[in-house]
Amino acid sequence: MSATYYIGVDGSGPSRAALRWGVRRAAERNAAVVLVNTVDDEWGLVGRDAAADAERQARELLAEESERVAALHTGVTLTTRIVHGGTAWELARLPRPEDLLIVGTHKTGFLRGRVLGSRSVQIASAARCSVAIVPDTTLDSRHDVVVGVDGSDGCVPAVRIGAQEADRLDQDLLLVYAPPGRSDATEDRSPQTARLLFNAAAVASATASRITVRRRVAHRDPAEALLDASFDAALLILGVSARHGENALIGSVTHDVLMNINVPVLIARGTAATSESASLASTVSV
Known part of the structure; x- marks a missing residue:
């Protein structure tokens, strides 16, 4: 069974760096791509309207990022997913062991630290598959x-x-x-x-x-x-x-x-x- 590439997207610079990296790689390997956006369940605690608005924004974001994928590589098989809960844990649980999970990170440079505060660290720890973490920096x-x-x-x-x-x-x-x-x-x-x-x-x-x-x-x-x-x-x-x-x-x-x-x-x-x-x-x- 071929691997599927799961790419976490949120519209940020690092997210789009991960999107470009992952889609290019998927196209070269003829792998299917799933774009994933998470909606924090805490929006439901604020109110039904806030939760509905968050869901709408997630759909709009995935539609926009899907257009980016089509512009990058038209032949990629693409689907989208909205998941609810904590971003790191919900992303980590989706892929199968043979899949690849791809996320961006704001961490660039030499900012020493040992606290488990980086989302990419949490995702890499929680996932059962291979994980690619892509910084928002020049890769040329x-x-x-x-x-x-x-x-x-x-x-x-x-x-x-x-x-x-x-x-x-x-x-x-x-x-x-x-x-x-x-x-x-x-x-x-x-x-x-x-x-x-x-x-x-x-x-x-x-x-x-x-x-x-x-x-x-x-x-x-x-x-x-x-x-x-x-x-x-x-x-x-x-x-x-x-x-x-x-x-x-x-x-x-x-x-x-x-x-x-x-x-x-x-x-x-x-x-x-x-x-x-x-x-x-x-x-x-x-």
Whole structure:
């Protein structure tokens, strides 16, 4: 069954950046698109007229954004949905595990923070499918695909998807590993690190044989290393460990990346292919 692309829309700049990114990708992959707008149920508490007005505004917004999609790519199969409740949780529950959820974010730049205050962080944590978070920033002239490698089971689907994306975009793939607990400039020549990156590169090459795969060990905070490596990248891909089930929350590194986002970030979750990935995970992990 083919994946469906769910795109959260609200008429904002980040929402439209996500719309452009998602529709272009869907057109290239012949994927159906569902535009989703949420209506907060609290409007019903204000009064029946307010709730009806909110519903009307949602319909008008979806009609306007549907016209944008038609102008971007006329061949895309498009439907719309209005859901009621909290935006993050209602968006997260719609897609199937094999689908892709795409949202925009106002977070751009280096605004450090550890509070779970960003809607994109909430969505990425709650979703059971892969999630793309797109900042409202210039995406022209970007190159290469970056994948964060950490040796967990979640990095295997991330590497595979990264290889597929690099192949699709005709770009290099850069694998970045920041050893935990190491922030000094001492070069890491440990056999475990070398084996981790070698095996990850092998997974990438087996997925897309014609791409160029580069490897980097970064001796700094992992989130900062990933943001730095992907500053001019077309896409940054991070995995989510499946050890705690399909609804596992994102880790602290992914959280910090999303709070300081400067590039489209794809949070890759394994689906039906997870059982196939298990043997690769045992090979890649150290």
